Amino acid sequence: MKVACTVNGVAREADGVWEGESLLYVLRERMGLYGSKNACEQGECGSCSVLLDGALVCACLVLGGQANGRTIVTEEGLAGAGGLHPVQQAFDEAGAVECASRRRPRSARRSQATSAGAPATRRSSTP
Numbered sequence: 001m002k003v004a005c006t007v008n009g010v011a012r013e014a015d016g017v018w019e020g021e022s023l024l025y026v027l028r029e030r031m032g033l034y035g036s037k038n039a040c041e042q043g044e045c046g047s048c049s050v051l052l053d054g055a056l057v058c059a060c061l062v063l064g065g066q067a068n069g070r071t072i073v074t075e076e077g078l079a080g081a082g083g084l085h086p087v088q089q090a091f092d093e094a095g096a097v098e099c100a101s102r103r104r105p106r107s108a109r110r111s112q113a114t115s116a117g118a119p120a121t122r123r124s125s126t127p
Contacts, residue, residue: 005067007031008077017064023057024048026064027074035075050074 003026004013014030027033027050036059037047043058050059051073052066078085084092 001065003064003068005069006071007033008073014064019063019065021064022060023050023052023062023064023067023072024059026067027059027072030064033074033076 001017001019002013002015003017004011006012007027012031014026017026017030024036024038027036028038036050038060039045039047041060043061046058048059049056051057051071052062053070075088078088083089090096
């Protein structure tokens with residue numbers, strides 16, 4: 001499927017989007033916008049947050065196809081011509097970092113846990 005949307009004020013298109021692809025995947029892998037991070041994949045951490053038609057959403061929980069014809073603002077689009085957005089400025093002044101940007105892929109974590117003798121999946125706490 002083709003997804004055409006406006007991202008950070010620029011008309012963008014992504015071809016070959018699979019119906020199950022997340023908006024986060026479309027932004028990062030198909031459009032090259034890496035400001036939104038892939039961390040929890042459950043909408044818990046907020047590192048993938050974007051504005052979708054002005055509403056704050058977790059891009060990991062939104063299907064890429066749902067962005068068709070809509071307006072998206074990512075972290076890269078927050079700064080205006082006058083410089084950094086106040087949130088970006090505060091992060092810069094505080095030396096804040098986003099640890100999710102260096103997080104290893106889930107498959108790498110599983111493989112390391114399995115080779116160390118740990119179970120590769122979570123176990124239920126109920127008998």
